[in-house]
Amino acid sequence: xxxxxxxxxxxxxxxxxxxxxxxxxxxxxxxxxxxxxxxxxxxxxxxxxxxxxxxxxxxxxxxxxxxxxxxxxxxxxxxxxxxxxxxxxxxxxxxxxxxxxxxxxxxxxxxxxxxxxxxxxxxxxxxxxxxxxxxxxxxxxxxxxxxxxxxxxxxxxxxxxxxxxxxxxxxxxxxxxxxxxxxxxxxxxxxxxxxxxxxxxxxxxxxxxxxxxxxxxxxxxxxxxxxxxxxxxxxxxxxxxxxxxxxxxxxxxxxxxxxxxxxxxxxxxxxxxxxxxxxxxxxxxxxxxxxxxxxxxxxxxxxxxxxxxxxxxxxxxxxxxxxxxxxxxxxxxxxxxxxxxxxxxxxxxxxxxxxxxxxxxxxxxxxxxxxxxxxxxxxx
Amino acid sequence: xxxxxxxxxxxxxxxxxxxxxxxxxxxxxxxxxxxxxxxxxxxxxxxxxxxxxxxxxxxxxxxxxxxx
Numbered sequence: 001x002x003x004x005x006x007x008x009x010x011x012x013x014x015x016x017x018x019x020x021x022x023x024x025x026x027x028x029x030x031x032x033x034x035x036x037x038x039x040x041x042x043x044x045x046x047x048x049x050x051x052x053x054x055x056x057x058x059x060x061x062x063x064x065x066x067x068x069x070x071x072x073x074x075x076x077x078x079x080x081x082x083x084x085x086x087x088x089x090x091x092x093x094x095x096x097x098x099x100x101x102x103x104x105x106x107x108x109x110x111x112x113x114x115x116x117x118x119x120x121x122x123x124x125x126x127x128x129x130x131x132x133x134x135x136x137x138x139x140x141x142x143x144x145x146x147x148x149x150x151x152x153x154x155x156x157x158x159x160x161x162x163x164x165x166x167x168x169x170x171x172x173x174x175x176x177x178x179x180x181x182x183x184x185x186x187x188x189x190x191x192x193x194x195x196x197x198x199x200x201x202x203x204x205x206x207x208x209x210x211x212x213x214x215x216x217x218x219x220x221x222x223x224x225x226x227x228x229x230x231x232x233x234x235x236x237x238x239x240x241x242x243x244x245x246x247x248x249x250x251x252x253x254x255x256x257x258x259x260x261x262x263x264x265x266x267x268x269x270x271x272x273x274x275x276x277x278x279x280x281x282x283x284x285x286x287x288x289x290x291x292x293x294x295x296x297x298x299x300x301x302x303x304x305x306x307x308x309x310x311x312x313x314x315x316x317x318x319x320x321x322x323x324x325x326x327x328x329x330x331x332x333x334x335x336x337x338x339x340x341x342x343x344x345x346x347x348x349x350x351x352x353x354x355x356x357x358x359x360x361x362x363x364x365x366x367x368x369x370x371x372x373x374x375x376x377x378x379x380x
Numbered sequence: 381x382x383x384x385x386x387x388x389x390x391x392x393x394x395x396x397x398x399x400x401x402x403x404x405x406x407x408x409x410x411x412x413x414x415x416x417x418x419x420x421x422x423x424x425x426x427x428x429x430x431x432x433x434x435x436x437x438x439x440x441x442x443x444x445x446x447x448x
Binding site for chain 2: 142143144146149163166167170171172173174175176177178179194197198273276277279280283284286287288289290291293294295297298
């Protein structure tokens, strides 16, 4: 477009709009470049079409306004925060209405991702050497925790998954939720504080740290040394469910158990109430069975004893009777009757037995006793 | 039951009682005492499970301000 000045006497004068338009057109011919700086004054609103921030030169303090269409910015999933170093790829642009020069960003990259990775690897080796990730440090989870701590963002999905699973499996559970930042530079100290606050609850038996999936940068706080140490030092067992299956932030290595998802974490910290009911029911049935068996055995023993008791007098009587019979037989054997039966006779004179012929005289009456009776006789 | 045991401790004790009874070497008085204790533990555990529905509490926000 041709920009024409107006004549004011000897001067050629441009209107502001014409000037701006002229500069805009000239600026628009500048090449697309990468600019490095620190993010400040990031303004990102859901109902704005554009994201604004200022790129500041950390050494000299020089500033440059940056704009980016919100859709493109959100698609980067970069989650910028003030103070971060970035590389912005874009072209300069003059906002005609205000005459402001801005960098219109095509993409934004966090600067130093490679450095991050290397630092993470160094930290991992250092903490591993200290034994923070050792298998021997892992504690078993309680079977039935009195209170469960949940550290999570207001990130609806992860929080809901953990809570839903816990409540479904074990309705009497008590869960204390500590909502905190789960991404950005403030997240690590905030999570450490949340853990500490939860651990002050006297009944706390286990903690779940849950966060949904996110970019590498999003999950960086979960590899922060302060947080990893806090997880390792936590007085109760910690279950982490951070990011997706393939992500392994360092806090996962320090945790007592790493869950693949928030739902899995929920399943790990509470038992299934139906299974517990069944187990208890089986224990009770066995308890009754065991007691009944002991009772039956004792009853049986008692019955046996009683039988012996009732039989005892009859037995004794029987023995006495036998002894008596025996005595009777012997008595029988000694009685004169059997002698009489063999043909002997007892001879009496008056009341006296006749043992000698000299004790009788002819004519004396005698009494002769034989086996089946007696009769009189006279001495001749 | 004196100082309230944990559910786990109670369940463990119940299982031990059952084991002792199953070994069948207990006398009558002991068996009855064990059974009474076992029933008590069973009711305690059941009570824990059926206790008033769980609670979900929010810990006073550690960080209250919202990110800008």
